[in-house]
Structures are given as structure tokens and as C-alpha cells.
Amino acid sequence: MTAMAADVPYFDTSYLVRLYLRDHGFEAVRERAGSAASIASAWHAQAEITAALHRSFREGRLQQSVYLRALDQFVSESNDGLFVWLPLTDPVQQRVERFFQSAPANVFLRAADALHLACAAEHGYGEVYSHDRHFLAAAPLFGLRGVNVIGPEAR
Numbered sequence: 314m315t316a317m318a319a320d321v322p323y324f325d326t327s328y329l330v331r332l333y334l335r336d337h338g339f340e341a342v343r344e345r346a347g348s349a350a351s352i353a354s355a356w357h358a359q360a361e362i363t364a365a366l367h368r369s370f371r372e373g374r375l376q377q378s379v380y381l382r383a384l385d386q387f388v389s390e391s392n393d394g395l396f397v398w399l400p401l402t403d404p405v406q407q408r409v410e411r412f413f414q415s416a417p418a419n420v421f422l423r424a425a426d427a428l429h430l431a432c433a434a435e436h437g438y439g440e441v442y443s444h445d446r447h448f449l450a451a452a453p454l455f456g457l458r459g460v461n462v463i464g465p466e467a468r
């Protein structure tokens with residue numbers, strides 16, 4: 314594991330969005346984030362966070378002013394270096410391809426989550442934080458330990 318990976322936790326989008334929305338378990342995620350100087354994630358998570366914030370606005374869970382403040386806060390914190398956006402390199406894509414070539418038929422994993430897991434593995438992470446049950450179930454198939462500080466999904 315690289316030194317950065319040991320000091321900077323890797324969050325998937327289900328955790329990153331809880332830094333801005335009061336979704337189930339946001340307190341535990343924010344507490345974990347507060348103990349780190351920065352948080353790592355795959356480069357594409359920037360688009361996922363923006364889309365998730367807009368979805369909350371579209372569905373009426375956020376008023377427009379709250380949505381725009383959350384989006385501004387995310388952009389500001391990103392520009393200030395809170396997040397380490399890990400690149401989606403050729404080796405990351407090749408790891409995704411190898412995974413799906415050998416994955417059992419009963420494995421459910423979205424492409425964006427496969428990119429997260431492959432990215433974390435390629436960049437030397439040993440554990441990843443998520444609240445997504447499919448993501449957490451697939452993490453060991455990438456040589457990663459999935460961690461969920463929230464607990465079981467509330468669904």
C-alpha cells in the first residue's frame with residue numbers, strides 16, 4: 314500500500330455525497346472524513362456527486378438554493394484540495410476488463426462501481442469505504458476490504 318493510501322481514505326460516491334446531503338448515516342461518514350486531511354476517490358466520482366446533488370434537487374428533497382450551496386461547497390472543497398481525484402488510467406480499465414471476464418454470473422456490479430474498485434486497487438488501497446451492498450460484496454474480488462461505518466442499508 315502506498316503511503317498516501319495508508320493516510321487518505323478512499324470513499325465511493327455513496328459516501329462522498331453524504332458529506333453534502335443528510336442521507337442515512339451521514340453523521341458517521343462525516344466523522345470518518347473528519348479524521349483525515351483529505352479523501353481519495355476515482356476521477357469520475359466528481360460527475361457522480363454533481364449528478365447525485367442534482368437528483369436530490371430534481372426529486373424535491375433539496376430546494377434550489379440549498380442545492381446550489383451544496384454544489385458550490387463541493388466545487389470549493391475540491392478546488393481547495395480536500396479530495397484527491399485518482400486518475401482512471403489504462404491499467405484501471407484493464408483491471409475492470411479482467412474482472413468482468415472472470416466474474417461469476419451472480420456478481421452484480423455497475424460499471425461506475427467497478428471503476429471505483431479497480432482505481433482503488435491500482436492506486437494501492439487495501440480498503441474502501443461505501444454504503445452500497447453490491448460494491449461492498451465485490452470489493453474482495455478486487456483484493457480490497459470494504460468498510461461501511463454506517464451499518465446495514467436502511468431499505
